[in-house]
Amino acid sequence: AQSVTQLDSHVSVSEGTPVLLRCNYSSSYSPSLFWYVQHPNKGLQLLLKYTSAATLVKGINGFEAEFKKSETSFHLTKPSAHMSDAAEYFCVVSFTLSGNTPLVFGKGTRLSVIA
Amino acid sequence: DAGVIQSPRHEVTEMGQEVTLRCKPISGHDYLFWYRQTMMRGLELLIYFNNNVPIDDSGMPEDRFSAKMPNASFSTLKIQPSEPRDSAVYFCAILFGVDQETQYFGPGTRLLVL
Numbered sequence: 001a002q003s004v005t006q007l008d009s010h011v012s013v014s015e016g017t018p019v020l021l022r023c024n025y026s027s028s029y030s031p032s033l034f035w036y037v038q039h040p041n042k043g044l045q046l047l048l049k050y051t052s053a054a055t056l057v058k059g060i061n062g063f064e065a066e067f068k069k070s071e072t073s074f075h076l077t078k079p080s081a082h083m084s085d086a087a088e089y090f091c092v093v094s095f096t097l098s099g100n101t102p103l104v105f106g107k108g109t110r111l112s113v114i115a
Numbered sequence: 116d117a118g119v120i121q122s123p124r125h126e127v128t129e130m131g132q133e134v135t136l137r138c139k140p141i142s143g144h145d146y147l148f149w150y151r152q153t154m155m156r157g158l159e160l161l162i163y164f165n166n167n168v169p170i171d172d173s174g175m176p177e178d179r180f181s182a183k184m185p186n187a188s189f190s191t192l193k194i195q196p197s198e199p200r201d202s203a204v205y206f207c208a209i210l211f212g213v214d215q216e217t218q219y220f221g222p223g224t225r226l227l228v229l
Contacts, residue, residue, distance in 0.1 A: 034217070043206060043222045044206070046218075046219065049217060051216065103148075108157060
């Protein structure tokens with residue numbers, strides 16, 4: 001069965017320090033992987049996506065993620081956190097639109113940034 | 116929000132009332148999705164359409180929920196009768212781009228059923 005696990009429900013970092021949000025997936029196929037961000041009272045915004053091209057994917061706002069097939073991971077990183085990065089982050093896996101669930105969402109990781 | 120308009124943005128209603136949520140993508144597309152987000156259950160897919168036809172509605176909670184897509188630029192999600200446990204944020208999303216894999220979300224409708 002396909003699934004996605006975000007290992008931390010809440011991550012707190014100091015402004016200017018690195019960010020690491022962890023995501024592992026389970027799939028029988030080669031999936032497409034996404035990270036979305038949701039700021040308070042807003043919709044979900046696409047940060048970046050991996051679709052079997054380069055394993056290191058760069059997204060908006062300085063975020064990047066690395067696809068590691070051997071570890072079935074797609075962790076999100078940023079070298080230096082800003083206060084504006086405080087939000088909920090979702091790791092998302094896409095399998096096939098012919099299946100019952102075209103996208104599988106993780107439970108989300110809430111990122112807090114401390115001044 | 117990639118051109119997805121949802122209305123209303125906020126809705127407060129009393130238990131038993133009918134609620135209709137609307138989604139209008141600015142441009143035509145092939146796929147449209149309805150999601151519900153709550154603190155307890157996170158983000159749940161309710162139903163999705165392909166070329167205006169419902170493909171999978173297994174996420175629709177019960178018969179009180181119904182969704183329609185009369186054309187490529189409009190969809191509704193109706194709850195009748197509404198219950199307090201339906202309180203949530205409801206998102207509409209579309210597939211966008213040549214890869215047809217990236218979903219773009221509307222701003223959501225925050226529903227409170229008293």
